[in-house]
Structures are given as C-alpha cells and as structure tokens.
Amino acid sequence: EAEVAQSPRYKITEKSQAVAFWCDPISGHATLYWYRQILGQGPELLVQFQDESVVDDSQLPKDRFSAERLKGVDSTLKIQPAELGDSAMYLCASSLGGISGAEQFFGPGTRLTVL
Amino acid sequence: AQTVTQSQPEMSVQEAETVTLSCTYDTSESNYYLFWYKQPPSRQMILVIRQEAYKQQNATENRFSVNFQKAAKSFSLKISDSQLGDTAMYFCASLGHFGNEKLTFGTGTRLTIIP
Numbered sequence A: 001e002a003e004v005a006q007s008p009r010y011k012i013t014e015k016s017q018a019v020a021f022w023c024d025p026i027s028g029h030a031t032l033y034w035y036r037q038i039l040g041q042g043p044e045l046l047v048q049f050q051d052e053s054v055v056d057d058s059q060l061p062k063d064r065f066s067a068e069r070l071k072g073v074d075s076t077l078k079i080q081p082a083e084l085g086d087s088a089m090y091l092c093a094s095s096l097g098g099i100s101g102a103e104q105f106f107g108p109g110t111r112l113t114v115l
Numbered sequence B: 001a002q003t004v005t006q007s008q009p010e011m012s013v014q015e016a017e018t019v020t021l022s023c024t025y026d027t028s029e030s031n032y033y034l035f036w037y038k039q040p041p042s043r044q045m046i047l048v049i050r051q052e053a054y055k056q057q058n059a060t061e062n063r064f065s066v067n068f069q070k071a072a073k074s075f076s077l078k079i080s081d082s083q084l085g086d087t088a089m090y091f092c093a094s095l096g097h098f099g100n101e102k103l104t105f106g107t108g109t110r111l112t113i114i115p
Helices: none
Strands: A005-007 A010-013 A019-024 A031-037 A044-050 A053-056 A065-068 A075-079 A088-095 A110-114 B003-005 B010-014 B019-021 B024-026 B032-039 B046-052 B064-069 B074-079 B088-096 B103-105 B109-114
Touching: A005 A088, A010 A019, A019 A088, A019 A110, A031 A075, A044 A065, A044 A075, A075 A088, B003 B088, B003 B103, B010 B019, B019 B109, B024 B074, B032 B064, B032 B074, B046 B064, B046 B074, B074 B088
Parallel strands: A010 A110, B010 B109
Antiparallel strands: A005 A019, A019 A075, A031 A044, A031 A088, A044 A053, A065 A075, A088 A110, B003 B024, B019 B074, B032 B046, B032 B088, B064 B074, B088 B103, B088 B109
C-alpha cells in the first residue's frame, strides 16, 4: 500500500542551527501539506502546495521557515535558525487534489527537539 | 474560519464496551466535510471516518459511526465493541469546500481501552 514517506524520523538540534525535513507524497498526489503538531495539541497547517505552487502559507513563520516543492513531487521544509519553541512533530500529508473533501494521507512525521 | 473543539482530553473504557467521543465545530462554509482521525502511539495518523455536511445520513464504518447534528454543529464518534487496538489519540477535524482545503483539527481525545 502506498504511503507518505518522511525523513528523518527524529532530529535533535541546538538552537540557532538549521534543520531540514523531507517528504515524499503518495505517487500521483497533487496536493501536499506540511503540518506542525505541538505535544498535546492537534496539527496545524504550515503550508499547502498544489503541484509546485504554494496555495496557503499564511501560518508559516516566513522569517525562519521555508518550504519548496520544486518539481511538484517531493518537498523540503527548512528551519533556519531553529528556536526552542520549534520543538514539535512535523507531519507531511498528501491528497489527490482537485476533489472536494479528498482524504489526506499522513506520513509518520519528524519529531524535532531543539536544545 | 473554522474552529473545532474536543472537550474530553482523556477517556478510558473496558474492552468490548461502547464509547462516544464528542466534537463541536464552527464554520462559515456552506458546504464542508468532517473527519475523525486516529493517531496510535508512535504511529501515523489514519482516517477513521468521513462525513459530508450536505448528507443527512450519518456515516458508518464497521464498528465506527458518527452522530452528525448539523444545526447543533456537533459531530460525535461512537466506537462499538471497543478493541485494544483502538487505543490512540482521536482528532476531530473539519475541511472546507474545494478551494479551502485546510484541515482544522481539535486538540484531541486520548482514548485508552482497558483489557
């Protein structure tokens, strides 16, 4: 069964360092999402891509976060510099797109700890 | 804007019993979708059940069913014949219509099935 892949699964870094997360969506899925899930809370959308274009990045802290999906397939989320408050689970999800209410399939996430 | 509220941070139930998780939401959308997602410990989030707001009939999926009260903006999840594998965080989420496909999650309910 096709799944969303993410790497690394765990990342420990010191504040002010740069970190990057990678996501490979299910093949054929045009829409890709990055969510941040703080411990004890529900996920919150950071950025949504339709193919290679950003559809919604209203909640992305653009002074330190960046996201790209250059060829409309896999995606990278970067944080530079990392801050203590960035410690969270970063989830990637994908969906077919173009279908209202389409199910979003989630990857296993990257758990980031900033020391 | 959409908001989702889950007022039960934790619940526990004996194996084989029935449990109901509560969720209320608010949305300005005329058409929307509601979901229950399950996040087992250290595993990825998966879809449990989906409801389209324009459909009056409550969705069911094997042992899982919902009670969708549109006027009251309530969307509860009933799990019948609960199993140990149902132990997980459960998130209620809403999704806008095509063009506003951001999932808005509640804070979750941690469900423990007791053997």
